[in-house]
Amino acid sequence: MNDMNEKRTTPLQLILAWGFVGIPLVWGVLQTLANAMKLFIH
Amino acid sequence: MVAQTQEAGTNWFSRARTVAKPGYSRWMVPPAALCVHLCIGQAYAYSVFNLPMTKLIGITESAPDDWKLTELGWIFSLAIFFLGVSSAVFGRWVEEGGPRKAMFTAACCWAAGFFISAIGVSIHNLWVIYLGYGVLGGIALGIGYISPVSTLIKWFPDRPGMATGMAIMGFGGGAFIASPLSVWLMRKFTTDTHVGVMETFIVLGVVYFIFMVVGSIIVRVPPADWKPEGYVAPKENKLISKNDVFVYDALKTPQFWLIWVILCVNTTAGIGVLGQASAMSQEMFPGLITPIAAAGLVGLMSLFNMGGRFAWATTSDFIGRKNTYFVFMVLGFILYCLVPYTGSIGSVAGFVVCFCIIISMYGGGFSTVPAYLRDMFGTRYVGAIHGLLLTAWSAAGIFGPVLVNYIRQYNITHNVPKAQAYNTTMYIMAGLFVIGFICNLAVRAVNERHHMKAEREALAAAN
Numbered sequence: 311m312n313d314m315n316e317k318r319t320t321p322l323q324l325i326l327a328w329g330f331v332g333i334p335l336v337w338g339v340l341q342t343l344a345n346a347m348k349l350f351i352h
Numbered sequence: 353m354v355a356q357t358q359e360a361g362t363n364w365f366s367r368a369r370t371v372a373k374p375g376y377s378r379w380m381v382p383p384a385a386l387c388v389h390l391c392i393g394q395a396y397a398y399s400v401f402n403l404p405m406t407k408l409i410g411i412t413e414s415a416p417d418d419w420k421l422t423e424l425g426w427i428f429s430l431a432i433f434f435l436g437v438s439s440a441v442f443g444r445w446v447e448e449g450g451p452r453k454a455m456f457t458a459a460c461c462w463a464a465g466f467f468i469s470a471i472g473v474s475i476h477n478l479w480v481i482y483l484g485y486g487v488l489g490g491i492a493l494g495i496g497y498i499s500p501v502s503t504l505i506k507w508f509p510d511r512p513g514m515a516t517g518m519a520i521m522g523f524g525g526g527a528f529i530a531s532p533l534s535v536w537l538m539r540k541f542t543t544d545t546h547v548g549v550m551e552t553f554i555v556l557g558v559v560y561f562i563f564m565v566v567g568s569i570i571v572r573v574p575p576a577d578w579k580p581e582g583y584v585a586p587k588e589n590k591l592i593s594k595n596d597v598f599v600y601d602a603l604k605t606p607q608f609w610l611i612w613v614i615l616c617v618n619t620t621a622g623i624g625v626l627g628q629a630s631a632m633s634q635e636m637f638p639g640l641i642t643p644i645a646a647a648g649l650v651g652l653m654s655l656f657n658m659g660g661r662f663a664w665a666t667t668s669d670f671i672g673r674k675n676t677y678f679v680f681m682v683l684g685f686i687l688y689c690l691v692p693y694t695g696s697i698g699s700v701a702g703f704v705v706c707f708c709i710i711i712s713m714y715g716g717g718f719s720t721v722p723a724y725l726r727d728m729f730g731t732r733y734v735g736a737i738h739g740l741l742l743t744a745w746s747a748a749g750i751f752g753p754v755l756v757n758y759i760r761q762y763n764i765t766h767n768v769p770k771a772q773a774y775n776t777t778m779y780i781m782a783g784l785f786v787i788g789f790i791c792n793l794a795v796r797a798v799n800e801r802h803h804m805k806a807e808r809e810a811l812a813a814a815n
Contacts, residue, residue, distance in 0.1 A: 317373040319377035324377060327383035327384070332383075335528070338531075341531075341532045345647060346648045347648065349704070
């Protein structure tokens with residue numbers, strides 16, 4: 311029998327939560343990486 | 353039933369209301385922590401506002417009444433100072449009040465800091481910005497920094513290093529988002545007769561508030577005595593305590609002050625070069641590193657700063673906290689001794705490799721230290737103790753730049769060529785790592801007289 315108080319986290323909630331922080335972070339890393347490449351281009 | 357009644361009598365912000373119900377995934381907590389750390393990490397990118405804020409009146413170039421860079425530099429310094437102060441002062445409140453209350457408070461202070469600064473820009477009063485971003489923003493930095501870290505440690509007793517590494521990586525990564533976003537916003541709001549700093553502050557305040565509130569909504573604390581499924585307690589290890597130490601009792605232990613010195617040394621060494629990397633690289637390699645390439649180096653170092661936070665803290669779960677700091681101290685010593693050599697032989701690649709590893713360890717020092725504190729003082733007051741320890745960061749924020757800038761200036765006035773002006777500083781930094789090594793060597797398990805009394809008695813009864 312399930313606990314009446316149980317509130318299981320769904321995979322969709324996990325994807326949304328990680329996407330919410332992951333997408334801006336990846337965007338920022340890519341922007342920085344593009345700038346960092348200038349070090350190797352003469 | 354009792355729990356439900358207790359819960360009904362509490363408000364939404366209380367710790368009791370954030371206790372996770374069965375079925376809640378602990379993997380929701382890292383994004384909640386990142387919601388806060390990615391926002392407050394903006395502090396590392398604050399310098400993008402410096403130049404535009406020197407032209408608020410003159411628009412295209414600084415007018416006599418415009419603010420000077422030296423005056424603007426105090427905004428960031430104040431924020432870092434209040435980060436240390438607030439994390440030390442509010443640490444116990446953060447721990448006992450719970451993460452939701454702390455994260456929401458941080459969101460309010462952070463957004464208010466931007467809004468007040470926007471008013472300061474609008475009426476051209478620097479003191480208002482000192483109060484807004486410097487004081488209020490600094491308080492948000494302190495509260496927002498320690499609260500998610502402490503929560504993650506409680507959720508991940510099996511991987512505390514990895515968990516804190518994820519959150520503190522976000523603090524390093526926040527600048528990656530803030531920097532291009534702020535530049536883009538300022539470009540959008542700037543006209544021929546107006547510099548768009550005020551509007552950018554308002555937009556950032558709103559966006560950061562929403563982000564941080566989302567974090568405070570989804571964050572949960574584990575129920576008392578909760579353990580992850582299949583959790584096996586670490587084997588008997590004197591350096592991983594099963595007891596808790598009360599926050600102010602931790603200050604009476606030599607372990608706290610030894611770790612304080614270790615963090616201060618590691619941060620001084622990193623912060624000193626992080627702020628000066630652009631100028632230093634161009635002066636050490638004239639003609640080889642251009643200003644554009646130097647900007648690229650700063651970006652690369654920021655990536656290593658962020659990556660090191662996750663990688664080193666995760667590594668510490670496998671090799672132990674003390675050994676991780678041994679690696680930092682030994683490797684740091686070797687690399688700082690090598691930097692002048694790379695300059696003398698003109699090896700840009702060697703210089704870049706040395707600095708990138710040093711900066712990864714600078715980040716790693718921040719992210720590994722909460723787990724080191726947990727090992728020493730238990731989980732109960734780890735957030736508050738972490739808050740007190742962050743005063744080492746404030747101290748390093750003064751020592752690091754002073755060591756680099758003043759010694760360089762001294763050398764140049766004594767006719768040392770610019771390319772060699774940093775060599776003395778590099779050897780001093782290497783010497784600092786020797787002090788850190790000795791302190792780390794002296795770290796032992798906390799004496800049981802410092803353990804919390806109730807737990808000592810319970811443990812004795814169980815035995």
